[in-house]
Amino acid sequence: MAVHSQPWRHDSELAMVRDWFFPDHAKHDAFSAPPEDMRQRAVDRVNLWLFKAGRLPAAVxxxxSLTEALIHDNGVVHQGDRHGCGDGPERRNVSEPALQSIxxxxFARFVNGFVDRDVARSQAGALALDDSRGPGATTATASSLAGQSASSTGRGESSMYAHAVTIGMPExxxxxxxxxxHGDLPGLYYLRKMALQALQWLYQRWWVKHAHASPARALREHAERRQLCLEMKARRDVDERQDVEFSVDGVAERHSATMQTNVFPLEDVGSFPTSSHKRKRDG
Known part of the structure; x- marks a missing residue:
């Protein structure tokens, strides 16, 4: 699916999100600390793009969606904004039936986004098995593969299986x-395995082709924004702490003034009039 107005600022940002989604394929310094799990940040960034653009490539x-399902399966959701100024990961337990539904x-959205009859033609151009010979060759190859699939499966050229063959999607x-x-949900082990396989297929069929820039620029910008965010958060915490201290000091001062108003000085005790009984006895 062609996107005329890309919501990412530059190709480096798309590459950064690629590495967040697929850390095993990213290049890391062998002597550096293990990278932080940024998959939730990647999901959040895609949601932001979707909000800005209204539509995105089905692969993205x-x-x-598949990554978010795996995150829920892990039981850890990272809190905070898109710059990483959060309170850290929060563990959430999701029931097995809920995970199966997620x-x-x-997975249904993933397959529908590529081989549904309404979108299969547009996806064939972006994910065709052989796109090195031009658009005409791509169309011919797709039609040929669809015909082969229809003959071998007997499901017809318009079936999802035929469209899947044109883009190399496993049956x-x-x-x-x-x-x-149809409501027949497999066990979690199988669903988890298939989600991981689908992500690898997406990486090889789309991300390698369309997100091939270096993420260095976007990572530098992200680090700068995160540092600025942390500094602003620190200043806000200081201001809030000072406001609390000022409020406490004000309450203490008002309480002290009230006590001084309601307590008589000791030197004034003798000025109180004595009772009439005591005056007679003294006389």
Whole structure:
């Protein structure tokens, strides 16, 4: 699916999100500390892009949906804003039926986004198995593969299976989509395994081709914004602490003034009139 107005600022930002989604494929310094898990940040960034642009390539949306399912499965959700100024990870326990539903929805959206009849033609151009010979060759290859699939499966050229062949999508992905759509949810182990396989397929079929820039520029900008955010948060904490101290001092001063008003000095005790009984006895 072609996106005329890309919501990411530059290709480096797309590459940065790619590495956040797929840390195993990212280049890291062998002597540096293990990288932080930034998958939730990647999901948040895609949601921001979707809000700004209204639509995104199916591969980007599917990557975010499948990754979010895995994050829920891990039981850890990172709190904070998109710059990383949060309170750290928060563990959330999700029931097994809920996790199955999350995986099922993500996987159905993933397959539908590529091989549904309404979108299959547009996806064939972006993900065709052989796109090195020009658009005409791509269309011919897609039609040929669809015909081969129809002959071998007997499902017809318009079926999801035929469209899946044109973009190199494994048939088992379409099988699972049909299974979960009809309410037959597999176990978590199988759903988890298929989600990981789908992400690797997305990486090889889309991210490698479309996100090939260096993430260095975007990472530098992200680090600068995060540092600024942390400094602003620190100043805000100081201001709030000073406001609390000022309020406490004000309460203490008012309390002290009230006590001084309501307590008589000791030297004034003798000025109180004595009772009439005591005056008679003294006389």
């Amino acid at each position: 949306v599917s990557t975010a 995986y099922a929805m993500a 088992v992905f379409v099988d699972l989509r049909h299974q979960v759509t």
